[in-house]
Amino acid sequence: MDGDDIDRLRKALAAEHAAVFAYGLLGARTTGALRDRATAAYDAHRARRDQLRGLITSRGAKPSESEASYALPYVPSGSAQAAKLAARVENGITAAYLELAAARDATLRRYAAQAMQESATRAYAFQPSPPPAFPGMPVSSPPPAPPAITPGG
Numbered sequence: 468m469d470g471d472d473i474d475r476l477r478k479a480l481a482a483e484h485a486a487v488f489a490y491g492l493l494g495a496r497t498t499g500a501l502r503d504r505a506t507a508a509y510d511a512h513r514a515r516r517d518q519l520r521g522l523i524t525s526r527g528a529k530p531s532e533s534e535a536s537y538a539l540p541y542v543p544s545g546s547a548q549a550a551k552l553a554a555r556v557e558n559g560i561t562a563a564y565l566e567l568a569a570a571r572d573a574t575l576r577r578y579a580a581q582a583m584q585e586s587a588t589r590a591y592a593f594q595p596s597p598p599p600a601f602p603g604m605p606v607s608s609p610p611p612a613p614p615a616i617t618p619g620g
Contacts, residue, residue, distance in 0.1 A: 472575060473528045475567040476519055479579070482563030483516035484533035489556045492539070497549050505553060508589050512560070515582060522575070550593045557590035 490509035497505050523530040543549035564586065567579035 480519040486512040554593040557586045560586040
């Protein structure tokens with residue numbers, strides 16, 4: 468097995484450890500639909516973490532253990548901050564898997580692509596409003612409505 472691929476797997480695993488930590492905190496600080504999304508994300512990251520541990524051990528290497536704690540950019544005080552932090556976590560996960568997408572092993576590249584797709588979708592779901600369809604393009608006003616046709620007019 469390629470040592471670079473093991474390093475890439477370990478980096479993805481470290482990111483998943485951090486995500487599990489962050490979502491544990493978010494789950495405790497949210498309610499309603501946001502908490503449901505955070506719980507689903509927590510479960511998804513736990514599953515990915517466990518899969519990565521298996522991928523590493525199946526290649527004869529030792530997976531890293533999680534840290535006792537991870538530094539977060541801030542502790543959310545409300546739902547808007549919690550959603551923003553969740554999106555940030557997902558963007559970090561996407562970046563970690565982007566490196567794994569450069570693996571020599573085609574199976575790992577597919578695995579990374581699927582993980583990136585899932586994290587990008589979750590990040591989008593945590594956005595307060597959808598981004599513009601074409602970021603950077605000026606928003607044009609809708610065309611004027613055609614004149615109304617009235618009978619006998």
